[in-house]
Amino acid sequence: MLKAGALYFSIVIAFFIAIISASLIMLAAHYRNSYLKNIRYQRLTTNIESGVVYALAKEGISAEPETIDLYGDSIDSLSVEMKPWGIYPLAVIKSFILQDTLKRAMLIGQQPDKTVLYLSDENRPLSVNGQTKITGNALLPKSGIRQSYAEGKPYEGSELVYGGTIANSSPSLLPLTENVLKSITNFLDSTTWKKRGFTQPISFTVSFLDSTKYIRLPLIANLSDIQLKGNVILYADSIVQISATAQLDGVQIYAPVIKVASGFKGRCQLFARDSVIVGKQTVFNYPSVIGVIRTESSIDQPKIQLGQQSIFNGVIFSFEKTRTPMQTMISLDKGCILKGEVYSTGFIKVSKEVKIIGKTSCNTFVMQTPATLYENFLIDVTLNRNELSNYYLSSPLFNRSKKQVLQWLE
Known part of the structure; x- marks a missing residue:
């Protein structure tokens, strides 16, 4: 027991x-x-x-x-x-x-080509002067490239084009991709937004894994002391003013006129039908975009102006479907540095000490000095394709080459 x-x-x-x-x-x-x-x-x-x-x-x-x-x-x-x-x-x-x-x-981006300069053939040569240096493959008018004497000094280089070849260009620029232009033009059309009420933007972040946040800005919108990041599209019926205190990362803005204050730093895509005016000493991080597209509602000469000592990483372009007497213009002020691509179906106005690391495409160069207005002259300007980072990717707006991941998004 x-x-x-x-x-x-x-x-x-x-x-x-x-x-x-x-x-x-x-x-x-x-x-x-x-x-x-x-x-x-x-x-x-x-x-x-x-x-x-x-x-x-x-x-x-x-x-x-x-x-x-x-x-x-x-x-x-x-x-x-x-x-x-x-x-x-x-x-x-x-x-x-x-x-x-x-x-x-x-x-998604695409591999860029190796061209440093495409100047369409308008039966005028390209003249280089001073400390101008072109590095890479160039497509130029049949009249070619020549040294010039301007402002009391000659061309100081030992070669006309360094580290590349020279070939003949066509009378017109290489065409942009139609469906990409159409998408941007649709957003610039005010009828696209008429059913949306005005919204005063506030600071927020929208993931690219979520639905796009659309904001229709009030008249003469001023983006100041605001943080906008991610999957956000803003539209305005008139002027959008972006202050230096605005923090924009990855967003898109569509308006007739966009003005960016001096000292701004950010990453965004800005599209207008009249003008984009950027102040001095701004910094646009890669992959930023500034584009102006002429529409029926545009002013006589749509333009983009990048202020002195500004640094831009990405793409700047202007476009008009039918060539007009007052062609679109991109103006790069003294000391600007652009890493990427600049494309204009009209003029590119360059000042001294401008440096473009990548590809430049236009019909005509314009250079303004205190004494004279020069056409197809480059004075103390640097164009260098070989310095462009191997990690830089272009847009299907320009070509249809091999696709790669440009940026992973949140």
């Missing part, structure tokens, strides 16, 4: 054994779930990478997200949405297995 103490001791031992057994079972289940979760995550990551490859290979923009059953088993699926974001395609990729989802967003 067992004593009561022995029975009590047996119950206690059994209790502890049950607790240890239950703990081991729970621990095993936890590790199993973690293992399965890690396997699903790895599989989702692999699927996302497949989605990135698919998006880079895909042609055009889709109106609706495209859903793909990767393996035909209705388990692994991809959703790929391609839409324009300014002059770049924006891809939003979602990979999902049952309730698990992984998302990524990216801007």
Whole structure:
């Protein structure tokens, strides 16, 4: 006959054994779930990478997200949405297995060509003077390039073009991609926004994995002491003034006229139908864009002006479909540095000490000195394609070369 103490001791031992057994079972289940979760995550990551490859290979923009059953088993699926974001395609990729989802967003760029200068052939040569230096492959009028004597000094270089070849250009510039221009022009059309009420913008961040936030600005909008980041598009019916205290990162702005105050620093895409005027000592980080497109509502000569000592990383372009007497103009003031591409279907007005690292395309150069207005003259200007970073990617606005990931987005 067992004593009561022995029975009590047996119950206690059994209790502890049950607790240890239950703990081991729970621990095993936890590790199993973690293992399965890690396997699903790895599989989702692999699927996302497949989605990135698919998006880079895909042609055009889709109106609706495209859903793909990767393996035909209705388990692994991809959703790929391609839409324009300014002059770049924006891809939003979602990979999902049952309730698990992984998302990524990216801007897509394209490899730029190796051309430093494309000057359309208007039967006038390009004249270089002073400390001008052109480095890279150049496409120039049949009349060529020549040394000139201006402002009491000759051309100081030993070669006319360094580290590249010279070929003949055509009477017109290489055309821009129609569907990219159409997307921007639609946003510049005021009828696109008439159904949207005016909104006073406040500081916020919108993920590119979420829906786009549209803001219609009041008349003569002043963006001051504001932080806007991400998936945001702003539109105005008149002037937009951007102060030096505004913090813009990745957003787009459409308006007839955009004015940027001296000292501004940010990254954005600015589009206008009349003018974009940028103050002195501004800094635009890559990939920024400034574009002016002539429409039926534009002024006589749409223009872009970049103030003295400004640094711009990205693309500056002006466009008109039909050539007019008052062609579009891009003006780069003294000491400006542009890393990327500048394209004008009209004039590019350059001042001394301007440096363009990348590609320049225009019909005519204009240079203003205190004494004279020169056409197709470059005085103390640097054009260098070879210094452009190997990581720089262009836009499908200019070419249809190999696509690559330009920027991963939040």
